[in-house]
Amino acid sequence: MITIDNLAFNYGSIPVLKNITTRLEEGRIYGLLGENGVGKTTLLTLLCGLKKPLVGSIATDGEDPYRRLPSLLQKQYYLPDEVVAFPLSAEQWARGNGIFWPNYSQEKFLTILKEFETDPEQKMSRMSAGQLKKTYVSFALATGCKYLFMDEPTNGLDIPSKAQFRSAIMKHTAEDSTIVISTHQVRDLENIIDPIIILDRQDVLLNTSLEEISKRLFFDYGTTLHPNALYTEQLPGGFIQVYPNTTEAESKVHVEALFNAAHAHKELIKSMFNVK
Amino acid sequence: MNNSFSSRRFRNYFLFDLRTLRGNIGMMVLLMGLAPIILYVFYMLFGNLFSGDFLSRLLTGPRISGPSLGARIGVFVAVTFIFSILFPSRAYGFITEKKAGSSWLLLPASRSEKFISMLLCALAVVPALFFLLYFCSDWFVCFFDRTCGDSLLTMKLNRENGLFNFGADGPVLVANGFWILYVFAAQNIAVFLLGGLLFRKWKVVGTIAALFGLNTLATVFMSMLIENVDFQHVGEKIAQWACAHADSINFWLNGLINLKVGLILAACGIGIWFRLKSIKH
Numbered sequence: 255m256i257t258i259d260n261l262a263f264n265y266g267s268i269p270v271l272k273n274i275t276t277r278l279e280e281g282r283i284y285g286l287l288g289e290n291g292v293g294k295t296t297l298l299t300l301l302c303g304l305k306k307p308l309v310g311s312i313a314t315d316g317e318d319p320y321r322r323l324p325s326l327l328q329k330q331y332y333l334p335d336e337v338v339a340f341p342l343s344a345e346q347w348a349r350g351n352g353i354f355w356p357n358y359s360q361e362k363f364l365t366i367l368k369e370f371e372t373d374p375e376q377k378m379s380r381m382s383a384g385q386l387k388k389t390y391v392s393f394a395l396a397t398g399c400k401y402l403f404m405d406e407p408t409n410g411l412d413i414p415s416k417a418q419f420r421s422a423i424m425k426h427t428a429e430d431s432t433i434v435i436s437t438h439q440v441r442d443l444e445n446i447i448d449p450i451i452i453l454d455r456q457d458v459l460l461n462t463s464l465e466e467i468s469k470r471l472f473f474d475y476g477t478t479l480h481p482n483a484l485y486t487e488q489l490p491g492g493f494i495q496v497y498p499n500t501t502e503a504e505s506k507v508h509v510e511a512l513f514n515a516a517h518a519h520k521e522l523i524k525s526m527f528n529v530k
Numbered sequence: 531m532n533n534s535f536s537s538r539r540f541r542n543y544f545l546f547d548l549r550t551l552r553g554n555i556g557m558m559v560l561l562m563g564l565a566p567i568i569l570y571v572f573y574m575l576f577g578n579l580f581s582g583d584f585l586s587r588l589l590t591g592p593r594i595s596g597p598s599l600g601a602r603i604g605v606f607v608a609v610t611f612i613f614s615i616l617f618p619s620r621a622y623g624f625i626t627e628k629k630a631g632s633s634w635l636l637l638p639a640s641r642s643e644k645f646i647s648m649l650l651c652a653l654a655v656v657p658a659l660f661f662l663l664y665f666c667s668d669w670f671v672c673f674f675d676r677t678c679g680d681s682l683l684t685m686k687l688n689r690e691n692g693l694f695n696f697g698a699d700g701p702v703l704v705a706n707g708f709w710i711l712y713v714f715a716a717q718n719i720a721v722f723l724l725g726g727l728l729f730r731k732w733k734v735v736g737t738i739a740a741l742f743g744l745n746t747l748a749t750v751f752m753s754m755l756i757e758n759v760d761f762q763h764v765g766e767k768i769a770q771w772a773c774a775h776a777d778s779i780n781f782w783l784n785g786l787i788n789l790k791v792g793l794i795l796a797a798c799g800i801g802i803w804f805r806l807k808s809i810k811h
Contacts, residue, residue: 353542
């Protein structure tokens with residue numbers, strides 16, 4: 255479990271994250287959402303130990319990630335938005351790097367890469383951005399890490415690859431893994447992410463499961479406008495509207511509409527989900 | 531789990547480090563190690579070209595002698611110096627880059643394993659490979675063209691003092707001299723390795739500028755010291771000490787040089803350790 259306590263981080267004099275307190279439970283795929291520049295990547299880099307918190311603390315299974323101890327590094331993998339294209343074949347690179355993760359399986363790497371329809375013998379420096387991303391995603395999943403931090407993993411992936419990515423995440427991660435995926439492409443991932451974390455300027459607007467969201471908010475895909483809607487967007491053949499769920503009716507969470515509703519009514523959403 | 535040092539993890543990391551180095555500086559080591567052959571080819575080509583009658587020499591073969599041992603020692607010192615300041619930042623400078631550095635920092639090996647491997651590679655493995663390649667290619671040149679004289683590899687281990695012995699046989703590299711050459715190269719490597727880890731861009735130029743700044747400060751400090759020192763008294767003391775230790779003066783001088791280099795290596799080692807500890811992306 256990852257415990258974030260009163261976390262704050264600045265870039266020079268510019269505050270990015272302020273007073274963030276939350277917990278990331280095991281066996282969940284967290285979707286980390288937020289506008290540009292709210293600190294999603296910063297939070298991920300803090301979680302994996304690439305940065306040191308200015309104030310507060312992060313504890314992953316009780317260990318401070320910034321100490322970068324092998325015992326914790328072996329349990330986590332960070333996939334950044336931009337990755338290095340080494341002048342090696344994907345297979346060679348993965349074999350050379352994989353030895354550091356005790357649960358790494360080269361067979362699994364090759365299987366996932368095959369699912370992504372990428373040639374493991376191809377040199378990484380000659381791959382397209384999408385192929386390179388698929389190689390890294392395959393490696394990340396093959397490490398068998400308990401904690402996976404992925405920054406915009408679907409950027410650069412074509413339409414079939416996005417579906418393959420969702421399938422690979424569901425198929426190749428352990429039951430007790432904690433996966434944090436930062437993304438702007440919510441539609442690519444809305445079927446797999448649960449819970450959802452929405453970061454606002456320096457703050458967490460929401461960190462709640464889809465079940466809890468659908469208990470408190472109703473996502474109306476109908477054709478009639480609701481007077482109390484927190485957010486309304488016209489879709490082909492109707493609307494998507496978000497309003498407080500007073501009747502405990504069931505609905506499918508529309509992540510993009512949720513994000514926009516949360517941004518339009520920050521305080522209401524925070525109080526609704528008891529975010530401190 | 532041992533989070534400080536595990537021999538199995540260190541072995542894995544050391545081999546990984548060597549593979550990374552092959553990609554980063556393999557070609558550089560090869561080119562600089564083969565410098566005697568490359569320089570010999572250029573020397574003979576231009577030597578024959580500019581000594582006239584080039585076309586007839588193409589048919590009859592070169593008539594000028596190959597580069598002498600003295601000239602080759604000079605080139606060896608220069609190439610070693612250039613190599614020692616260029617390769618550290620090429621080998622490990624990527625650590626300060628966001629993409630490659632992040633993945634390196636998060637590689638599951640301890641800081642001490644990464645640090646020891648880095649020093650071992652930078653101060654022993656890479657210089658050893660470079661020197662081996664350089665001496666072998668120099669030997670090949672001398673074997674191919676007898677007019678070059680003795681190869682660097684013979685070194686004439688005559689235990690003379692100083693770097694070179696300008697005796698009757700011409701300049702020869704002596705055993706002591708090679709050690710001193712190595713420790714100066716190691717000193718450069720350590721300083722430029724630290725510079726490569728401290729500066730995100732302009733790593734070599736930045737290190738040279740920083741050294742220039744430090745030397746300026748040291749000069750100011752020395753000037754202040756000189757102002758307040760009785761030179762006649764100090765000179766007499768040194769002369770007395772030198773006379774008393776005349777038999778072992780070489781031992782003391784070498785010891786002093788080794789101590790100075792040791793201190794620089796220790797200071798750079800501490801700097802590198804703390805830089806690795808504090809680096810963020």
